[in-house]
Amino acid sequence: MAGLSLKAIEERVAPLAGREMYNREFIFDLLLAYGKPQGNVTRLRNGSLNVAVDPSTEVAQKNVVYFKEANGDPLEALEELKTTPAVVRFSTRFVIATDYVDLIAHDTNTNETIGFPIREIDQHFTFFLPWAGMEKAQYVAESHADVKAAERMGKLFDELLNANPGIFDDVQGRHSLNIFFTRLLFCFFAEDTGIFEDNQFTNAVGSQTQPDGSDLAEFLTELFKALDTADPADKPTHLAGFPYVNGRLFTVTDEQVVPRFTKQARDELIASGKLIWRDINPDIFGSMFQAIVTPGKRSDLGQHYTSVPNILKTIEPLFLDELKEELNQSQGSERRLVRLLDRIATIKVFDPACGSGNFLVIAYKELRKLEHAILERLAELSPSHQVLWADSKISIENFYGIEIDDFAVEVAILSLWIAKHQMNREFREKFKVDIPLIPLKATGQIKAGNATRVDWNEVCPNDGETEIYLIGNPPYKGASEQTAEMKADFLPVFGSSAYPKNLDYIALWFIKGARYISSTQAELAFVTTNSVAQGQHVELMFPGIFALGLEIGYAYTSFKWENNAKYNAGVTVAVISLRNRSAQPKYIFTDGLQIEATNINGYLADGTDVIATRRTKPLNTQLPPMLFGSKPADGGNLILSSSDRESLITASPVSTVYIKRYTGADDFINGRDRYCLWIEPRDADEVRSIPTIADRVKRTAATRSESKKLATQQLANVAFQFAEVRYKPTDAIIVPRVSSERRSYIPIGYLEPGWVINDQAFAVYDAEPWLFALLTSRMHMAWTRAVGGQLETRLRYSNTIVYNNFPVPPLSETTKEKLTIAALRVLDVREYHCEQTLAELYDPDKMPRDLRDAHAEIDALVDSIYSKKPYESDEQRLSDLFELYERMTAEEAASAPAKKTRRTAK
Structure with a gap:
C-alpha cells in the first residue's frame, strides 16, 4: 500500500489537537494517524506488542516509540528515559514523555528534542514523519563549531607558512608541518576533556611565552618532548604537570620541525585554544582539517566529508542492525549477551580509502555504544558482571585503513584516539569506571599507501573466518x-x-x-x-x-549526498x-x-x-526505429538564425522552398528558433543560380575539404546537403540525448512534418502519438535512469541501449488509442503554456499542476499495461521491466534458430 501523503497525515493528526482531555489513548491515536497498521496498534494497546519495562505507565514498540506517562516534569522523565538500556536495546526511534499537559519528544536518529503543549500536536506533526516513512533531511545534528575550529586553524596555518618561507615547501617539510598540527589538535582536545588539566595547554602558552611569539617554537619543542617523557622528574619543572602521552604522537625526531611564530600566529594559536573542543566531531573535523592543510582544497572546507547519516547507510544494514537484533533476542540470556560481547570484540572494520578516518570513527563509536548497552543489560541481570567493566573490549587495533595522503593517515589515527576518549567518558558516566586514554598504547592500523597497489591482505589479513567489514567512500x-x-x-x-x-x-x-x-x-x-x-x-x-x-x-539507490559543512557538495x-x-x-x-x-x-x-547491451532494433517490433538526427558537418553554413532566414528570403524569395525548421535538444528544450537549408539532390543544380544559397554551399564545401577525416572530405562534392541525412517529411518524435537529472520527465517532443532534427537528439519518424505517451511515462523514465547512464550528472539517453531494449508488451489497438488520447492531453497542456519553454515547464520546482496531472494520467495508463496493481516505487517498476526484458530476450533467442531452419528448408 502506498504511504500516506503529507496532507493526509496533517488531516489525520488535526483531530488530536485541542481535546478537552488526554489520556493513554493519545499515543495509539497518534500512531494510527501516521499510518501504523491497525492490527499492530491494537496489539500494542492490549499489551501483546508492548515491550516497555513498566507497561502500566509506558508504551514501547521496537524501532518505533518509547512513551512514558510522567508524574512530574516531562523533561526530567524524558532525560531519564533516553539513557535507559531498553531505549538502546529496542532501537527506539522516538522517546516521548508527557503529563498530558506538555509533551517532550526526542528523535534518537537526529538527536533533536522538541517540547510543546500537547493540545498543539497538529502544529508539530512534521517531527514524527519518519513513522510514515518520510525521513528527515538531517538524521544527526552535527556541530558547526567544527567548521569554526577548522577555519581558525586555517588562519594559523597560513600565518605559519608566511612566517617560515621555504622551510615547508618540500614533501618532508610539509609533512613536518602537518604532524605539528595534529599535535596541536590533540593538545586542544586534551585540555578540554580531562586528559590534561582544564586549559592547561593554552594557559601555559599564554603564561610562559613572549607576546611577540619569538620563543614559542622553543617552548613547544620542549613541551612536546615532555609529553613523550614518562618520568615527571625528567621533565622541566614548568612542564612537569603535563602527563606522558606516548603513542608515537609526540615522539621527538630530528625531522620534526616546530615552526617559528609571529605575534599574530601566537594570537591565532591562543584564540584556537579558547574554543570549546570537548564535543568536536572527529568524523567531520578530520576531513575539514585535511582540507585546511592540503593545497588547493581550502575552498572545499568540509564539503566532501561523508555525513553521519550517510556513513550509517553503510554500517547499519551491513552489520550493526543485525548486532542490535541479536541484542534484542539475547536480552534475557546472560550467556548469549556475553557471547555477543565477545563477538563484537573480534569484529574488524576496514576502510581501504579511509581519508581522515570518518567511517572508522563512526563504526568504532557505534560498536562502543552497543557494548555499553550489553553491559547495562548484564548489570540488570546480575551484579556479578561488573567485573566486565574494567575496560572496553572494543580495540582501535581492530580498525584498519589505507590512505594515500600521509597527513590524512595521522589525522585518522588521531581521530580514533579522540573518539576512543569520548566513548571512555561515556563509559565512566554509565559505569563509574575511568578508562584513561594515556599513555597511548594502541597506534592503530592505518597504513599510508595507494590502495590500488597495496595488498589489502597485508594491511588487514583475511583468514576467511574472521568477521571483517569493508566500508568507505573510495574516490x-x-x-x-x-x-x-x-x-x-x-x-x-x-x-x-x-x-x-x-x-x-x-x-x-x-x-x-x-x-x-x-x-x-x-x-x-x-x-x-x-x-x-x-x-x-x-x-x-x-x-x-x-x-x-x-x-x-x-x-541504497541514488540519493543526494548532503551534510552540514559550510559548502555542501550535493552530488x-x-x-x-x-x-x-x-x-x-x-x-x-x-x-x-x-x-x-x-x-x-x-x-x-x-x-x-x-x-541491457546494445541492439540495433527495438525488442518490441511494434516500435518504429529511433535514429540519430541529421548531422550537418557544414561549419555552420547550412544553419540559419531567424535573421539569416529573413535576409535570405528578402534577397531571393524563391529560397523559401529550401528552408526548413531546424532543432536539436538544446534548441528544442529552451525554445530557440533556428532554420536550415534543406536541398534535395534533384534541386542541386537549381540552387546554384541563387547567389545567397550558392555562397553558403561553397563555404560548406571548403569546410569539408579542410577536414582531417577522409569521409568528410569526400562529402565536399555534395556540400548542398547534410553529411548524414535522416530527415523524413512525417510527424516525428524528438528525444534529447542529454537532459537534466532534476527533471521528473525528459522533455520529449512531438513535431509536425517539416522539422529537421539534428544529431544532438534522436528522432523517430513516422511516429504516432501513442509512442510519445510510452516514452514520456514514468515507466520509461525508470528504465532510462537505470540503463541509460549519465554525462557528468545529467541523464544520457541511448537509442541502442535504452530505446531498443525497452521491454514493451504487445499493444492492442484499444491500448494505443488510450495512449494517444493521453499523449494529446499532454501536448494540449504544453500548447496552453506556450509562452514558457520546455526547460521552464519541466523544472521540478515550477512544473504547472495541469501538466503534472496530464503526465500522471500517462503514468497510470502505462503502469496498467505492466501491472494490475499500482506501483509504490520505481524499484517495483524496474523489477517488472527486467523480468519482462529477460522473458522477451529469451523468447527472441528461442525463435531465432527456428526462423533460420525455415529459411534453410526453402
Whole structure:
C-alpha cells in the first residue's frame, strides 16, 4: 500500500489537537494517524506488542516509540528515559514523555528534542514523519563549531607558512608541518576533556611565552618532548604537570620541525585554544582539517566529508542492525549477551580509502555504544558482571585503513584516539569506571599507501573466518576525467588481463574488494557515484564481480549526498554492498522505503543479473526505429538564425522552398528558433543560380575539404546537403540525448512534418502519438535512469541501449488509442503554456499542476499495461521491466534458430 501523503497525515493528526482531555489513548491515536497498521496498534494497546519495562505507565514498540506517562516534569522523565538500556536495546526511534499537559519528544536518529503543549500536536506533526516513512533531511545534528575550529586553524596555518618561507615547501617539510598540527589538535582536545588539566595547554602558552611569539617554537619543542617523557622528574619543572602521552604522537625526531611564530600566529594559536573542543566531531573535523592543510582544497572546507547519516547507510544494514537484533533476542540470556560481547570484540572494520578516518570513527563509536548497552543489560541481570567493566573490549587495533595522503593517515589515527576518549567518558558516566586514554598504547592500523597497489591482505589479513567489514567512500572519476596517475593504477589491479578502458576509478575498489571478500566471511559496503550502476558501466564492472560468487546484499539507490559543512557538495551517490551468495534477505532502500528483493542486479533493481547491451532494433517490433538526427558537418553554413532566414528570403524569395525548421535538444528544450537549408539532390543544380544559397554551399564545401577525416572530405562534392541525412517529411518524435537529472520527465517532443532534427537528439519518424505517451511515462523514465547512464550528472539517453531494449508488451489497438488520447492531453497542456519553454515547464520546482496531472494520467495508463496493481516505487517498476526484458530476450533467442531452419528448408 502506498504511504500516506503529507496532507493526509496533517488531516489525520488535526483531530488530536485541542481535546478537552488526554489520556493513554493519545499515543495509539497518534500512531494510527501516521499510518501504523491497525492490527499492530491494537496489539500494542492490549499489551501483546508492548515491550516497555513498566507497561502500566509506558508504551514501547521496537524501532518505533518509547512513551512514558510522567508524574512530574516531562523533561526530567524524558532525560531519564533516553539513557535507559531498553531505549538502546529496542532501537527506539522516538522517546516521548508527557503529563498530558506538555509533551517532550526526542528523535534518537537526529538527536533533536522538541517540547510543546500537547493540545498543539497538529502544529508539530512534521517531527514524527519518519513513522510514515518520510525521513528527515538531517538524521544527526552535527556541530558547526567544527567548521569554526577548522577555519581558525586555517588562519594559523597560513600565518605559519608566511612566517617560515621555504622551510615547508618540500614533501618532508610539509609533512613536518602537518604532524605539528595534529599535535596541536590533540593538545586542544586534551585540555578540554580531562586528559590534561582544564586549559592547561593554552594557559601555559599564554603564561610562559613572549607576546611577540619569538620563543614559542622553543617552548613547544620542549613541551612536546615532555609529553613523550614518562618520568615527571625528567621533565622541566614548568612542564612537569603535563602527563606522558606516548603513542608515537609526540615522539621527538630530528625531522620534526616546530615552526617559528609571529605575534599574530601566537594570537591565532591562543584564540584556537579558547574554543570549546570537548564535543568536536572527529568524523567531520578530520576531513575539514585535511582540507585546511592540503593545497588547493581550502575552498572545499568540509564539503566532501561523508555525513553521519550517510556513513550509517553503510554500517547499519551491513552489520550493526543485525548486532542490535541479536541484542534484542539475547536480552534475557546472560550467556548469549556475553557471547555477543565477545563477538563484537573480534569484529574488524576496514576502510581501504579511509581519508581522515570518518567511517572508522563512526563504526568504532557505534560498536562502543552497543557494548555499553550489553553491559547495562548484564548489570540488570546480575551484579556479578561488573567485573566486565574494567575496560572496553572494543580495540582501535581492530580498525584498519589505507590512505594515500600521509597527513590524512595521522589525522585518522588521531581521530580514533579522540573518539576512543569520548566513548571512555561515556563509559565512566554509565559505569563509574575511568578508562584513561594515556599513555597511548594502541597506534592503530592505518597504513599510508595507494590502495590500488597495496595488498589489502597485508594491511588487514583475511583468514576467511574472521568477521571483517569493508566500508568507505573510495574516490570516483569517470574515464575521461582520470589523471595519468589514476589510469596507471589500473595495471596493478588487472595485471596482464584485458580490462574495459571506460571503467570508473572507483571500480578498482569494488574489484579488489570483491576479490578480498570472495569465499570468506567478509562483506563490504561502499558509498559510490551512482553512475557505476547505470548504463554501460553495469556491463563493464558487475559481471566480473558476480562471477566470483558474490551478490549485492543491499543497496541504497541514488540519493543526494548532503551534510552540514559550510559548502555542501550535493552530488548524487548510491550505497552498494557485496557479499558471498547466501539465503539472507536482500534489501533495496529508496525514497524512505525498505524493499525486500529476490535478487539485486547491477542496476540496483530487483531482478535477475541481466544486462541491457546494445541492439540495433527495438525488442518490441511494434516500435518504429529511433535514429540519430541529421548531422550537418557544414561549419555552420547550412544553419540559419531567424535573421539569416529573413535576409535570405528578402534577397531571393524563391529560397523559401529550401528552408526548413531546424532543432536539436538544446534548441528544442529552451525554445530557440533556428532554420536550415534543406536541398534535395534533384534541386542541386537549381540552387546554384541563387547567389545567397550558392555562397553558403561553397563555404560548406571548403569546410569539408579542410577536414582531417577522409569521409568528410569526400562529402565536399555534395556540400548542398547534410553529411548524414535522416530527415523524413512525417510527424516525428524528438528525444534529447542529454537532459537534466532534476527533471521528473525528459522533455520529449512531438513535431509536425517539416522539422529537421539534428544529431544532438534522436528522432523517430513516422511516429504516432501513442509512442510519445510510452516514452514520456514514468515507466520509461525508470528504465532510462537505470540503463541509460549519465554525462557528468545529467541523464544520457541511448537509442541502442535504452530505446531498443525497452521491454514493451504487445499493444492492442484499444491500448494505443488510450495512449494517444493521453499523449494529446499532454501536448494540449504544453500548447496552453506556450509562452514558457520546455526547460521552464519541466523544472521540478515550477512544473504547472495541469501538466503534472496530464503526465500522471500517462503514468497510470502505462503502469496498467505492466501491472494490475499500482506501483509504490520505481524499484517495483524496474523489477517488472527486467523480468519482462529477460522473458522477451529469451523468447527472441528461442525463435531465432527456428526462423533460420525455415529459411534453410526453402
